[in-house]
Amino acid sequence: MIIVAVVALLAWLWLAATGFWRTDQRLPPRHRPANWPSVVVVVPARDEAAVLPETLPTLLAQRYPGPLRVVLVDDGSGDDTAAVARRIGGDRLTITASGDRPPGWAGKPWALARGTAEAGDAEFLLFTDADIAHGPDSLTALVEAAGERDLVSQMARLRTRTAWERLVVPAFVYFFAMLYPFRRVNGPGRTAAAAGGCCLVRRTALERAGGVAAIRDAVIDDVALGRAIKRAGGRIWLGLAGDVRSVRPYPTLRSLWRMVARSAYTQLRHSVVLLAGTVLGLAVVFLAPPVLTFASTGVPRFLALAAWLLMTLTFVPMLRYHGRPWPAAVLLPVTAALYLLMTVDSAIQHWRGRGAAWKGRSYPRARA
Structure with missing residues (x-):
């Protein structure tokens, strides 16, 4: 004993x-860019018709001063994901299908690759999940915080409404931070990670890392993305979100x-x-x-x-x-x-x- x-x-x-265990890693100091870079938001969506009415409008309503488009990739949904997105609509929104997934690709990375292909020469890509709602100035804050960084990622606030969510969810983030201490991720060492719900990545840095193909077979795609960017010499940052939250319920x-x-x-x-x-x-x-x-x-x-x-x-x-x-x-x-x-x-x-x-x-x- x-x-x-x-x-x-x-x-x-x-x-x-x-x-x-510290929770002080929030967005780093923000600097207003002289010229706002173009951003394309890529949203992989598989059977997300239930949550899109709550989340997609928050992306389309971003108060971002620069060029902005939203690309929603319908990843072989069996529900009305694409139809719901079309009803929400908007000039900023493009809806595309993921198409047949090649051998060796996991579902979400393939959807991200399809969305990235639709993004053209956008300077930044924001990879965000279909269940993530963003505050109206979320993208502006991310771009201002990016500076010389190549990836800025925020761990979205998860729901804690039910008794089981209140018991399990805070520990989920706590254990993640134990595996990937945010301060070490944000430093020059080898520790690398990201949070897939909200990842702003510089397109040229993603290309240097081998593109989305570098993580094509990764199920834990966000951590793999952070590692790929950092191994290619990119600067990354990971912290806790303020106005980025998940609406997906885990009631049981x-x-x-x-x-x-x-x-x-x-x-x-x-x-x-x-x-x-x-x-x-x-x-x-x-x-x-x-x-x-x-x-x-x-x-x-x-x-x-x-x-x-x-x-x-x-x-x-x-x-x-x-x-x-x-x-x-x-x-x-x-x-x-x-x-x-x-x-x-x-x-x-x-x-x-x-x-x-x-x-x-x-x-x-x-x-x-």
């Missing part, structure tokens, strides 16, 4: 020192489970060793502190309680960002246990040949 408690406390002392545990499990094992590169290490790490770092707090006495209990306290304190800023009360931070071990089970289930689905499944598509051999 004392060995596990010591390991857990040392882990949390190190994690707290990294600052991954099952819907949240599917959202996490569809790519969790892909994130681990389909490695049994990494899976075992992740399960062990989650158990020791997140589950052991509360268990030992109640199951042990003396020094082990003191050390475990200290680790649990550090865990709780690091989670408070993320809860505040999502408008949740700080006492909910003590439930992080419960949420971590759910994520552990989701990760194991993701591996099981992969072994069964179902792979990273989403909206009727499955990528059993998907690249991380």
Whole structure:
């Protein structure tokens, strides 16, 4: 018990020192450009008829001073996605079909590639998901923040209306920041990532990185895009959004489970060793502190309680960002246990040949 408690406390002392838990990475200082660059917004949409009336108008109503077009790519939808987009309409909107997906391409990257082809020689591309609503000055702020950067990405605020969303969603962003600390992403080192819901990328930088084809088989396409741009010498930035939000509901545990499990094992590169290490790490770092707090006495209990306290304190800023009360931070071990089970289930689905499944598509051999 004392060995596990010591390991857990040392882990949390190190994690707290990294600052991954801070929520101060917002858009960098903004500078009004002398000439506003042209921007094309690319929206891949597959079976998104339900959310488009709430999100597409926010893109078409952007108060952007420069040339702006919106290209919605209907990615083989089985519902009225294209018809709903046409009804919303507008001079800025172009609707195109993704067409037949070539072998070796995942669905979303192919839709992004089709939209990029429609963009012509636009100076910037804004890749945004169909469920993302933008404030009226969102694009202007992104372009002003870009400066000399080649990619500026914001992690959209996710819904936290239902009880399950309030329990699971803040931890989703917290764990993402643990894997890809925003400050390290934004620095000169090798750590790279992006958030697919809102990615403003310079077209020439994307071309230097090999275009969308560089991430053609990536299921976790946003992180792959950030890596491709940074490896090609581009400067990237990732932070939390203010007026960019997801409207997609995840009202039940099952819907949240599917959202996490569809790519969790892909994130681990389909490695049994990494899976075992992740399960062990989650158990020791997140589950052991509360268990030992109640199951042990003396020094082990003191050390475990200290680790649990550090865990709780690091989670408070993320809860505040999502408008949740700080006492909910003590439930992080419960949420971590759910994520552990989701990760194991993701591996099981992969072994069964179902792979990273989403909206009727499955990528059993998907690249991380």
